[in-house]
Amino acid sequence: MDITLREIRKNYGAVQALRGVDASLRPGRVYGLLGENGAGKSTLMRVLCGRTRPDGGDILINGASAGALNPARALAVGVGMLQQDPLDFPAMKVWENFSLGGRGGGRAKAAENLANLSGSFHFSFDPDMRLADLTVGERQQLSLLRLLDAGVRVLILDEPTTGISLEQKEALFAAMRRLSKDENRTVIFVTHNLEEAVDMCDDILVMSHGRVTGEFTPPYSKEELLTRMFGEDAARPVKSSPAAAGRRDGRETLALSGAVFEGEGFDLADIDLCVRPGEIIGLAGLEGNGQEPLLRGLAGRARMKAGRLLLDGIDLSGKPPERFRFSGSHLLPAARLERGLFPDMSVREHFQLAFPELKGAGGTAFMEASCRRFRLPVRLSEPAVNLSGGNQQRLQLALIPENVKLLLLEHPTRGLDLESCRQIWEHLEERCRQGAAILFSSADLEEILDHCHRVLVFFQRRLFADVNASGLSAGALGALMSGQKGEGL
Amino acid sequence: MSAPGFRMAAPVRLVAVAAFAVAATLIILLLAGAPPLDAVSVILDGGVGSRIRALQSLGVWTPLMLCSAGLLLTFAAGLWNIGIEGQVVMGAIAATCLLRFFGEGAGTFPLVLGLLAGMAGGALWAWLSGALRVYGRVHEIFSGLGLNFVAIGLTLWLILGPWRQPGAASLSGTEPLPDDFWLPMPGGFPLWQTVLAAAAVIAVRIILTKSRWGLVVKASGQNASAAALWGLRPGLRALQAMAACGALAGLAGALQVTGLYHRLLPSISSGYGYTALLAVMMAGFKLGPVIPICFFFAILNVGSIQLPLGLRLDSSLAGVIQGVLALSVFVVAGLELRLRRRKGGA
Structure with a gap:
């Protein structure tokens, strides 16, 4: 079935998440949807699958307006979305989950349908296992089968390769090809990963600032795609000269070796890191790829499962948060009222x-x-x-406190106006001149490039790159965030 | 973020609560077949009608006040210490246990030890509930409820078993303690109970408004996640607040034994732990209003003893009235919230 999006708009307060998106999607193809954080990819897909009501515009299915969609209606017309984090019932059994979201039926019928479907995709499930005992990849496979069982003709996959194994990824890609080529369904692949998009997609739509800014067909030029994702001046280095990288003498403020921090639903593993007094280090990457476990772990608030952590020469591995605090580590959470204040x-x-x-x-x-x-x-x-x-x-x-040594900030300027941001950074840079080291996460590439000496890039829930910020361009950083390691870095 | 919208002025709220409480009480009294005015006058007369009765009410106020003071600490720490009832009982058991080691003629020193043992017993019981919460992730409401049953079961077992009266085991309690261990009551005035309750009120007031420990406990209760980040050790604070509350509850239990009954009884706590919970919630978790509310509940408790004599009504009517009063407060608070939401347009 053909889908046409016409002038789709959505505002959240003063923020224009979608500023009039036009696109048309034909069956039998895999579409890639690329864009940086906040470009509007997820909002657009939520509109398509009925989870978000648009402020304006129209969705046409085979040329006729679909009217106002909700998730049930979207599913009825054949649009289904595989969420980034599986939306299922972990405490219930495999067949129960399959039956609930699909065509229903008792255990025997559901188990039979499941066995038939999973056989054709080379997946395998024990219908009586509890979902909580499955891996994220298996739960994703089950969600996929459930949508197919419900008769979905347009399948949206939101960042489906995050947190699954390589074999599972290959099985997923094989399934995507089969669903589009052999079964003539439409597959929309929302991703941050340029490599995967280039490999998989028959069409790539790039979104930026709430609009579709480009539509590409193979052969793709990665440079062209990156420019469309991160803007025309993506190639220009933001900083001409690196700011003074603090006092390089003295011992390290922080030394991490082989550290494993527990995140929500995954572990951030194998972190080796060395931070010197006065350094400002930015944590870049799609949200939820390990920035939070690292920052919280360095404050003693995420469990450290392995490795060694020295703060100013003191071994704090596995110590309680008060020891971190008294040793000079200080975390400012992004959820200020929920986690930072009383x-x-x-x-x-x-x-x-x-x-x-x-x-x-x-x-x-x-x-x-x-x-x-x-x-x-x-x-x-x-x-x-x-x-x-x-x-x-x-x-x-x-x-x-005055004597802070390691200052950790989650999204330090999120939601603040420009003048407030300026004041906050003025203060933070003053702290660095006094010898504190700063690690901060941000979804704003400009903020990272403007203030950092070094950038840690997180990709697919691991520390992907540790690069010097001097001469780094938004495009190069964007490439790293999309899993591209290569020339010029 | 400031919440504008609806907020009742204090006198308006008071009038609303009073009107609601009076109406509800009237309905209940009428349903019970009691002439309302007569019932009220019987209760008041029974509670404060004479010097003896007023002193009896004061005697009930003291354990209520000790428990309420303790509960203010656990509520500040963000904990629902339902287990306070069992902590009173454990205080009574611990005091009795210690005093049983001393015979006649041991002087009054063991009495002091007995009160301290009561505090320790209550604190231990509360600490258990807190430890289950902090280390075992069992909510304190569940563990408290469970521990209450255990404490009451233990009392019964002691009274009917190891500590039974010579001759016949009886639910009327253990053998009376020697006179030396009876708390002196000059002229029927519960002097020591009152002094200790007043001291607890003052101590809790200072702790909650002036001390750093109180500040840290409040912070831990408000936002445990932030408190951990700030190095305030919220788990430890929860345990400390529980133990402090348990000590005050245990003291109340020990006073019931040494000051009133002079033995261990099956219902030694008289449900004062639960009554104190009601009083503290009714007071909006504030120390000031708790004091008169505890007095009021004490009068109701003592005065209702006259109901069967005066009006042939069961004295449990007092408990019903108590509950209705507390409910009135909650209903008015709920109404206020609804009105505020509507006017706030949220």
Whole structure:
């Protein structure tokens, strides 16, 4: 069946996620959908499978408007989406999951359908196993079969190769080819991985800033694709001269060897890293590829399963978070109110907790001076929950102790206006001049290129590259984030 | 982020609660076949109508207040210490156990030890519940409820088994303690109980408003994830708050033994742990209002003893009224929330 997207628009508040997307998708082909973080890929696909209601535009199926879609209606007309993280019921059995999302039926019928379908794709399932005991790849295969059982003609796969094994990936690609070529279905492959897209797709759509900015057919030029993904000036190095890389003398602030940190549903393994005083290191990559376990692990908040961690020469491997804190490691979480602050406690109480020595009039004077310095409103009795997002971040900054050695920040400027970002970075760079090392994650490539000495690139849930930031272009960084290692780096 | 919208002024809320409580109580009294005004006057007369009765009410206020003070600490730590009932019982058992080692003529020193043993017993029981939460990921409501049953079972076993009265085992309790271990009550005035309860109130007030430990406990209760990040050791704080609460509950139990019954009884705690939970929730987890609410509940408890005599009603009516009052507070709080949401347009 033919699908035509016409002028699809979607706003989230002031953010225009989709600014009028036009595309047409024909059966029997594998389409690749490429784009950087926040380009609008996921939003567009959620609109197509009925999970997000667009603000404007129309979806035509075989030339007729499909009207307003919801997930059930989308499935009924034959559009199904395989989510990046499987949407299933881990506590239930394989056949129950298969039956719930598909055509239903009791155990015998579901098990028979499942056996037939999985045989034809060379998958294999024990219908009575609990889903929780399956690997992510197997759960994904089951979700795929369930969608096919439901009669899906248009199959959307959102970042399907993240977290699955190589064999599973090959089986998946074989299934995608078969579904498109032999069974004449439409397959849409949403990915960050340029290599895979080039290998698999009959058509590649590139999205940028809420629009489809290019449609390509083989033979593909990777340079052309990268330019379309990351903008015209992607090739231009952002920084002409590297900022002074801090004090290079003295011992390392951080030394990690063979570290394994526990993330949500996966382990970030084999991290070897050495950080010097005054260094600013950016963590780039698609969100959820290991940046969070690393930052949380360096604050003692993600379990360290193996390896050795030295902070300023002190072995902190497997130690509780308070030891990290007292040794000079300090994490500012992205979820400021949920993980970093105490919502109903006042600004004053936050200061008292962070600096136990603050007492009496002298303490109050210090707090007020600190508020002014960080451009916080001087209202010490205000609970943290009443502060704006920017002020919550400023409060977190104001509470960092003077002698911090390793400053860890998750998305330090997320959701903040330009002036706030500037102030925050001014302060952070000042900290570095005083000898602190900074590691921060960000979805904003500009932010990483503007402030870093070094960039750690995360790809497919591992540390993919550790590169010097001087002379690094957005395009080269984008290529690394898409799993390209190669010339010029 | 500031929540504008609807917020009742304090007097308005009070009037709303009172109106709701009176209406609900009236309905219940009428259903029970009691003339409402008579019932109220019987209860009030029974609770504060004479010096003796007023002192009895004060005697009930003290364990309620000790338990409530402790609960303020566990609520500050974000914990639902349902197990407080069992902690009172364990305090009574521990005190009795210690005092049984001393015979007649041992002086009053063992009495002090007995109170301390009661605190230790309650603290241990609470610590167990906390440890199950911190190390075993068992919610304290479940472990507390379980431990309550264990504590009550233990009392019964002790009374009917190892500590039974010579001659015949009886549910009327163990043999009375020697006079030396009876807490002095000059003129029927529960002097020591009152002093200890007042001291607990003052201590909890200082802890929660002035001390660093109190601040850290509150932070751990508000956001355990942030507290861990800040190096405040939220698990340890939970255990400490539980133990502190258990110690106060255990002291209440020990006072029941040494000050009131002078023996171990099957229902030694009189349900004061649960009543204190109700009182603290009704007070919105604030120390100030807890004090009068505990007094009020004490009067209800003591006064209702007169109901069967005066009006041929069962004294358990007091418990029903208590529950209805607490529910009234919750209903008004719920109404307020709904109104706020609607006006806030969220």
